[in-house]
Amino acid sequence: MDQRAALLRTLRREHGLTQQQLSERAGVSVRTLRALERDEVREPHLATLESLATALALPRAERARLLRTWAQVPMAPFERLFARTGVTDDEQVSRFLAEEYGKDIRYTHVSSRARISASRRMVECRYHAVILALEDGVRGTCLINAADPLVLPRVQLSDVHGCTVAGRREVPTLGLVIFGLQFARPLQEGESAVIDYTVLEPDDAGEPSHRVLRGSRRGMASLAVSVEFEAPPARLWQVTATAGREEVTGAVSRERAPLVQLALKDVPPGSYGFAWDWEEPGT
Numbered sequence: 001m002d003q004r005a006a007l008l009r010t011l012r013r014e015h016g017l018t019q020q021q022l023s024e025r026a027g028v029s030v031r032t033l034r035a036l037e038r039d040e041v042r043e044p045h046l047a048t049l050e051s052l053a054t055a056l057a058l059p060r061a062e063r064a065r066l067l068r069t070w071a072q073v074p075m076a077p078f079e080r081l082f083a084r085t086g087v088t089d090d091e092q093v094s095r096f097l098a099e100e101y102g103k104d105i106r107y108t109h110v111s112s113r114a115r116i117s118a119s120r121r122m123v124e125c126r127y128h129a130v131i132l133a134l135e136d137g138v139r140g141t142c143l144i145n146a147a148d149p150l151v152l153p154r155v156q157l158s159d160v161h162g163c164t165v166a167g168r169r170e171v172p173t174l175g176l177v178i179f180g181l182q183f184a185r186p187l188q189e190g191e192s193a194v195i196d197y198t199v200l201e202p203d204d205a206g207e208p209s210h211r212v213l214r215g216s217r218r219g220m221a222s223l224a225v226s227v228e229f230e231a232p233p234a235r236l237w238q239v240t241a242t243a244g245r246e247e248v249t250g251a252v253s254r255e256r257a258p259l260v261q262l263a264l265k266d267v268p269p270g271s272y273g274f275a276w277d278w279e280e281p282g283t
Contacts, residue, residue, distance in 0.1 A: 081142060101217075116228065128195075128196050147175060223264045223272060233277060
């Protein structure tokens with residue numbers, strides 16, 4: 001349980017009150033009080049907190065402590081990302097990726113399956129991920145999806161489980177659409193969340209796809225990457241990208257299409273997957 005929710009529950013119990021009794025004294029609904037004690041209300045009204053403090057007859061120091069803990073709610077990653085004023089989206093995203101992204105979490109297990117249509121575009125990618133909290137109070141993460149700027153407005157998430165979509169922002173100059181994902185409840189250090197979602201892109205616009213790479217800057221325990229082709233490419237490779245450099249680690253036979261798969265354990269930091277050409281050289 002989050003520290004602020006635990007404090008409210010402790011204070012209520014120290015005063016020998018049930019949730020029903022406190023709600024009646026404070027003029028706050030039982031439903032609201034229950035949500036506060038479960039840390040399901042991110043920004044309660046100050047009047048609500050003051051009513052609870054008054055109903056509990058808290059001394060000045062305890063009253064200030066209660067109000068202070070609720071005022072110091074950490075911002076979710078998506079909120080931090082676009083919180084600065086007077087700074088362009090490009091600058092905010094670049095700074096966020098360099099300084100903050102992934103500092104409070106680690107992807108321990110990731111599985112993705114992309115579908116490449118007969119029009120040579122990636123139109124669907126299904127993800128399953130296990131995310132480990134590296135500190136207390138982790139409320140969510142950001143999904144940063146690269147796409148052709150022509151289709152950014154039509155990139156969507158579907159079949160989302162284990163989290164909710166808390167925001168969406170397009171950055172056309174960087175070819176990115178960013179989704180804020182919020183967990184069902186804040187995670188404490190060492191806790192994990194399991195999430196599933198599908199990224200959908202249109203099939204009638206944008207450049208052909210030429211690669212699918214997945215990975216993490218921290219490394220992970222396991223990674224599975226699958227790519228399904230409705231029409232096979234002319235040439236196909238397994239690739240690794242680390243420190244900004246992409247390296248071919250092996251050719252893949254066309255006979256393996258329409259489905260190619262990669263499964264790794266104890267995965268070092270970097271990105272792993274497949275790249276391909278649609279035409280033979282010289283054609």
